[in-house]
Amino acid sequence: MDHQRILVVMMLMAMVLAMADKEKGGDESKRLFMLKDSKQVVKTEAGEVKVISGPKLDRDMPNMHIGFISMEPNSLFIPQYIDANLIFFVRRGEVKMGWIYKDEYVEKKLKMGDVNFIPAGSAFYMVNTGIGQRLQIICSIDASQTIGSSSYHPFYIAGGINPSSVLFGFDMGTLTTALNATAEEIGKVMTSRTDGAIVFIDGKEAEPPAKFMKRKLKEMSGRRDGDVDVEDGEEIDDGGVWTWRKMLSSLLKTRKGKAKGPVRAPDSYNLYDSAPDFKNKYGWSLALDENEYEPLKHSDFGVYLVNLTGGTMLAPHVNPRATEFGVVLGGEGRVQVVFPNGTMAMNEEVSEGDVFWVPRYFPFCHIASRSGPMEFFGFTTAARRNWPQFLAGARSLLKTMMGPELAAGFGVNQTRLRRMVEAQKEELFLPTWPVKEEFMSA
Numbered sequence: 001m002d003h004q005r006i007l008v009v010m011m012l013m014a015m016v017l018a019m020a021d022k023e024k025g026g027d028e029s030k031r032l033f034m035l036k037d038s039k040q041v042v043k044t045e046a047g048e049v050k051v052i053s054g055p056k057l058d059r060d061m062p063n064m065h066i067g068f069i070s071m072e073p074n075s076l077f078i079p080q081y082i083d084a085n086l087i088f089f090v091r092r093g094e095v096k097m098g099w100i101y102k103d104e105y106v107e108k109k110l111k112m113g114d115v116n117f118i119p120a121g122s123a124f125y126m127v128n129t130g131i132g133q134r135l136q137i138i139c140s141i142d143a144s145q146t147i148g149s150s151s152y153h154p155f156y157i158a159g160g161i162n163p164s165s166v167l168f169g170f171d172m173g174t175l176t177t178a179l180n181a182t183a184e185e186i187g188k189v190m191t192s193r194t195d196g197a198i199v200f201i202d203g204k205e206a207e208p209p210a211k212f213m214k215r216k217l218k219e220m221s222g223r224r225d226g227d228v229d230v231e232d233g234e235e236i237d238d239g240g241v242w243t244w245r246k247m248l249s250s251l252l253k254t255r256k257g258k259a260k261g262p263v264r265a266p267d268s269y270n271l272y273d274s275a276p277d278f279k280n281k282y283g284w285s286l287a288l289d290e291n292e293y294e295p296l297k298h299s300d301f302g303v304y305l306v307n308l309t310g311g312t313m314l315a316p317h318v319n320p321r322a323t324e325f326g327v328v329l330g331g332e333g334r335v336q337v338v339f340p341n342g343t344m345a346m347n348e349e350v351s352e353g354d355v356f357w358v359p360r361y362f363p364f365c366h367i368a369s370r371s372g373p374m375e376f377f378g379f380t381t382a383a384r385r386n387w388p389q390f391l392a393g394a395r396s397l398l399k400t401m402m403g404p405e406l407a408a409g410f411g412v413n414q415t416r417l418r419r420m421v422e423a424q425k426e427e428l429f430l431p432t433w434p435v436k437e438e439f440m441s442a
């Protein structure tokens with residue numbers, strides 16, 4: 001082999017042939033790391049939830065789903081808990097989220113860019129509080145703690161016929177005793193909610209969810225006098241059997257005594273208000289791990305956000321510790337993934353709404369189309385710092401390892417290798433290569 005060819009082979013290996021945008025192929029294997037099939041799990045007049053399930057290639061893969069929640073103005077996602085850890089990212093709009101943190105009830109207003117973690121089994125609800133604005137939320141559903149099968153399960157706390165509240169799974173005898181109410185009273189509540197998991201709360205039902213819950217509880221306990229005495233609720237449910245009741249009580253707790261005030265739950269974290277970890281004129285990126293947002297410690301997931309200027313590239317790199325899931329938020333571009341044996345595994349065009357994933361250890365890169373910036377966001381399966389390893393650019397692994405051993409590994413002398421490895425002066429976000437054709441025909 002002459003040196004010209006060796007050089008080309010080297011460049012292919014080291015730079016993952018990032019410029020090859022003529023790759024048509026069309027065969028399915030090229031889309032190996034795209035997650036295409038979404039399932040609609042909730043659909044009502046007031047909103048919907050679509051879920052894309054992650055790959056199930058082997059047992060060690062996280063049982064990961066990505067949910068897309070869309071809620072109309074003045075709608076409520078009724079109180080529920082899920083047997084999976086949830087990380088919410090507010091894509092657009094405003095939301096009031098109430099949930100149980102440890103044993104307390106927390107309520108927070110979240111805005112665009114906010115990230116909020118809700119642990120598995122913790123009851124929560126959401127209200128779209130944006131005036132005249134649709135709410136869009138993307139969430140990771142980490143179902144590694146689910147019961148039994150691989151999928152996660154929502155357990156509705158409030159509900160009626162559709163969805164059915166877990167409460168009403170008990171028989172009437174149990175319910176009348178537990179709630180101290182007549183079968184008739186309970187029956188009325190059991191059959192009133194028929195319009196699904198996301199409901200409008202305007203018009204007749206213009207009441208905040210805590211109040212809504214309070215009314216339900218009041219109805220259930222058959223009291224007609226003033227306020228429900230929530231503190232009383234607590235003493236009923238020792239023994240831990242009626243944990244739903246504890247949840248209801250907890251849901252109402254802070255409503256009652258303002259003195260207790262909002263619980264000191266960790267603040268949500270806003271991705272757009274934070275300074276990027278890295279920025280140059282070709283793009284910026286931000287990774288959120290447990291050091292910045294403590295609740296992630298309990299989730300084993302990290303969150304990241306990248307904005308690539310049109311035509312530029314996020315240099316080929318590897319995640320040594322984490323599998324990565326990505327959602328394109330805006331713009332379009334390309335994602336390339338390489339197999340361990342050094343062949344192209346995927347070279348796929350992506351645009352807004354597309355979901356891709358990249359297995360741990362697999363080299364990959366992103367390229368924004370020249371038409372404008374590409375913004376993407378996602379989750380990594382590591383709450384700790386991920387330390388991506390770059391294969392090209394001023395901070396590359398090759399540059400760090402430069403020496404006779406590396407040169408010998410490529411079968412060239414150091415001078416030659418150095419010329420190739422050090423030619424790229426930028427790091428992480430790399431400018432468009434001006435003379436593409438020359439590269440392609442080399």
Ligand SMILES: *[C@@H]1O[C@H](CO)[C@@H](O)[C@H](O)[C@H]1NC(C)=O
Pocket residue numbers: 180222
């Ligand atoms: C059940 O409700 C009645 C009033 O409707 C009340 O007098 C009674 O004390 C309640 N019992 C319990 C155990 O709460």
Ligand SMILES: *[C@@H]1O[C@H](CO)[C@@H](O)[C@H](O)[C@H]1NC(C)=O
Pocket residue numbers: 307308309310373375
């Ligand atoms: C991404 O970068 C472009 C400029 O390159 C900018 O116009 C756009 O607002 C950025 N997006 C975000 C979400 O910051």
Ligand SMILES: *[C@@H]1O[C@H](CO)[C@@H](O)[C@H](O)[C@H]1NC(C)=O
Pocket residue numbers: 339340341342343
């Ligand atoms: C590389 O590995 C992939 C996936 O294991 C396989 O499909 C492909 O045929 C391999 N290519 C070569 C050249 O070995």
Ligand SMILES: *[C@@H]1O[C@H](CO)[C@@H](O)[C@H](O)[C@H]1NC(C)=O
Pocket residue numbers: 003413414415416
């Ligand atoms: C390195 O190799 C190139 C060509 O392969 C050659 O021209 C050059 O003289 C070599 N340099 C050294 C220091 O051996």
